[in-house]
Amino acid sequence: MKVLVPVKRVVDYNVKIRVKSDGTGVDLANVKMSMNPFDEIAVEEAVRLKESGAASEVIVVSVGPAQAQEVLRTALAMGADRAILIVAEGTVEPLTVAKLLKGVALAEEPGLVILGKQAIDDDCNQTGQMLSALLGWSQATFASKLELSGNTAKVTREIDGGLQVIDVTLPAIVTADLRLNEPRYASLPNIMKAKKKPLVQQTPEDYGVTPAARLSVLRVEEPSGRQAGMRVSSVAELLDKLKNEAAVI
Amino acid sequence: MAILLLADHDNATLFETTARALTAASRIGGEIDILVAGKGAGAAAQAAAGLTGVRRVLLAEADALEHRLAEPTAALIVAIASSYDTIIAPATSTGKNVLPRVAALLDVMQISDAIEVVSSDTFKRPIYAGNAIEVVQSREAVRVVTVRTSSFDAAAAGASAAPVEALPAGAEGAELSRFVENLLSHSDRPELGSAKIIVSGGRALGSQERFNQIINPLADKLGAAVGASRAAVDAGYAPNDFQVGQTGKIVAPDLYVACGISGAIQHLAGMKDSKIIVAINNDGEAPIFQVADYGLVGDLFEILPELERQL
Ligand SMILES: Cc1cc2nc3c(=O)[nH]c(=O)nc-3n(C[C@H](O)[C@H](O)[C@H](O)COP(=O)(O)OP(=O)(O)OC[C@H]3O[C@@H](n4cnc5c(N)ncnc54)[C@H](O)[C@@H]3O)c2cc1C
Numbered sequence: 001m002k003v004l005v006p007v008k009r010v011v012d013y014n015v016k017i018r019v020k021s022d023g024t025g026v027d028l029a030n031v032k033m034s035m036n037p038f039d040e041i042a043v044e045e046a047v048r049l050k051e052s053g054a055a056s057e058v059i060v061v062s063v064g065p066a067q068a069q070e071v072l073r074t075a076l077a078m079g080a081d082r083a084i085l086i087v088a089e090g091t092v093e094p095l096t097v098a099k100l101l102k103g104v105a106l107a108e109e110p111g112l113v114i115l116g117k118q119a120i121d122d123d124c125n126q127t128g129q130m131l132s133a134l135l136g137w138s139q140a141t142f143a144s145k146l147e148l149s150g151n152t153a154k155v156t157r158e159i160d161g162g163l164q165v166i167d168v169t170l171p172a173i174v175t176a177d178l179r180l181n182e183p184r185y186a187s188l189p190n191i192m193k194a195k196k197k198p199l200v201q202q203t204p205e206d207y208g209v210t211p212a213a214r215l216s217v218l219r220v221e222e223p224s225g226r227q228a229g230m231r232v233s234s235v236a237e238l239l240d241k242l243k244n245e246a247a248v249i
Numbered sequence: 250m251a252i253l254l255l256a257d258h259d260n261a262t263l264f265e266t267t268a269r270a271l272t273a274a275s276r277i278g279g280e281i282d283i284l285v286a287g288k289g290a291g292a293a294a295q296a297a298a299g300l301t302g303v304r305r306v307l308l309a310e311a312d313a314l315e316h317r318l319a320e321p322t323a324a325l326i327v328a329i330a331s332s333y334d335t336i337i338a339p340a341t342s343t344g345k346n347v348l349p350r351v352a353a354l355l356d357v358m359q360i361s362d363a364i365e366v367v368s369s370d371t372f373k374r375p376i377y378a379g380n381a382i383e384v385v386q387s388r389e390a391v392r393v394v395t396v397r398t399s400s401f402d403a404a405a406a407g408a409s410a411a412p413v414e415a416l417p418a419g420a421e422g423a424e425l426s427r428f429v430e431n432l433l434s435h436s437d438r439p440e441l442g443s444a445k446i447i448v449s450g451g452r453a454l455g456s457q458e459r460f461n462q463i464i465n466p467l468a469d470k471l472g473a474a475v476g477a478s479r480a481a482v483d484a485g486y487a488p489n490d491f492q493v494g495q496t497g498k499i500v501a502p503d504l505y506v507a508c509g510i511s512g513a514i515q516h517l518a519g520m521k522d523s524k525i526i527v528a529i530n531n532d533g534e535a536p537i538f539q540v541a542d543y544g545l546v547g548d549l550f551e552i553l554p555e556l557e558r559q560l
């Protein structure tokens with residue numbers, strides 16, 4: 001069984017981005033970029049499936065600019081076998097990404113597609129669900145545990161009230177939550193080896209998709225900020241403030 | 250035209266998140282129908298019918314809908330979508346699971362996590378963990394929107410009840426996934442999403458035992474909900490549904506008490522809209538103090554029991 005893992009190149013999670021003063025977007029010049037953290041978890045899960053013998057091949061795919069090769073190489077260094085880069089400049093909306101991934105899935109016929117639950121730049125939390133809908137394959141989002149048996153997967157999902165366990169028929173779409181695993185760091189020898197692993201470039205047109213934005217971003221604003229308040233020196237002073245100044249208790 | 254709101258409920262009770270999303274829907278403007286998909290969900294439907302500004306409640310009941318699995322629930326919505334120009338849901342784990350499927354089946358983009366309704370087709374939504382706000386317009390034939398419930402007050406109960414109509418539900422999509430079990434955390438404390446006060450613990454608590462010993466008594470004294478940072482959840486000090494942050498729950502209580510939490514951007518994203526923030530941390534330089542109204546530098550293992558005693 002092949003496992004397909006879509007990975008997105010995003011602003012590193014440690015970076016605090018700035019809104020451009022003209023309101024046209026956020027300033028991404030010279031900002032550190034990395035693999036979306038949820039996608040590292042997805043890659044790790046796929047590689048573990050391969051190591052346990054449940055998967056035969058791990059294919060990673062990214063939609064993005066030429067530099068997205070770097071995150072694909074990182075995934076290869078973590079243990080993925082080969083990579084596909086679908087070259088597209090600028091913002092590509094989740095619906096378009098899902099249509100492209102559908103094309104890849106139909107060509108590769110994986111038994112599982114593991115995505116991140118959310119890209120930490122657009123915070124959309126949509127692509128996996130959309131891909132599942134477009135393919136008509138089963139869907140298990142926000143996974144914190146994944147167990148394969150025969151042609152089904154038992155998935156534990158993180159939901160608002162706790163956890164939910166479902167069985168999904170393969171092929172299935174799974175989206176990874178934080179507790180699914182702890183991704184490994186690629187070792188230096190594996191980083192070297194990854195340079196020789198196959199990485200092919202495609203275009204959206206190869207999959208019959210023309211990226212066109214459906215939503216218009218009218219402007220990007222600074223969030224209303226918060227000022228640091230005051231330091232209190234004792235529990236008694238804190239309680240006094242909460243009761244008499246803030247009136248919240 | 251009209252708006253369809255997907256209710257969040259557990260068959261027996263309607264969750265407050267539904268009433269909050271209803272407020273967002275009423276700002277969009279148009280007749281509002283609430284869809285209650287479930288099994289044995291008459292009580293939730295009656296509660297929905299009692300909210301102000303509802304035209305009618307559609308009650309769809311089937312085995313496949315009992316736990317609102319994504320495939321059959323999305324298929325149900327798509328079957329009636331042509332009567333609506335907006336389909337909306339609270340951005341809860343059900344809304345986030347189901348609505349992007351609906352959007353893709355209708356071939357439209359979804360607007361996730363709206364925090365403000367600017368006009369019927371334009372919404373504000375946070376990106377980059379809330380460090381920027383995008384004003385985004387949808388010119389799609391049908392708008393599919395999830396709303397951040399902490400940004401909207403709950404709609405009140407109305408004077409009269411809207412009619413409840415049965416909606417026939419098929420089993421389309423039901424063969425793909427099968428519900429096995431829910432492992433829900435039980436608590437007598439208020440829900441994180443609706444609590445007026447939240448006491449949250451971080452990595453500093455050190456163990457599940459100490460988390461419970463130190464955080465819970467203070468929360469109980471204050472009638473507060475309990476939250477946690479990702480680090481505390483990852484380490485097993487608190488269950489996953491306690492996580493507050495960019496990728497956990499977004500909360501905006503009157504009072505948020507952050508105990509032994511450093512204040513990473515991902516955590517701030519989930520609580521910085523709280524009315525009053527208190528930070529208790531032994532590192533005076535911790536970033537949490539930059540958003541705190543009242544900061545107390547010191548050892549939480551001394552401060553919290555003292556606070557509980559003096560309340
Ligand atoms: C993709 C992604 C998503 C994430 N999503 C979330 C999210 O939704 N929510 C979230 O919270 N995090 C999230 N994180 C993690 C986040 O980046 C931080 O790692 C996390 O919030 C840190 O938790 P913490 O503050 O409890 O721990 P730490 O950063 O380790 O802070 C512990 C604090 O406790 C203080 N302390 C220690 N001992 C004491 C004592 N005795 N008394 C008082 N203070 C003490 C220390 O000074 C320190 O400030 C995410 C990260 C990633 C990459």
Ligand SMILES: Nc1ncnc2c1ncn2[C@@H]1O[C@H](COP(=O)(O)O)[C@@H](O)[C@H]1O
Pocket residue numbers: 006007008009036038039042061062063064092094097114115116117118119120122123124125126127128
């Ligand atoms: N441009 C992209 N290239 C590859 N994968 C993507 C891309 N955008 C989104 N994804 C996948 O979809 C997940 C959810 O993204 P989103 O719906 O944007 O929050 C990510 O964690 C990735 O696994």
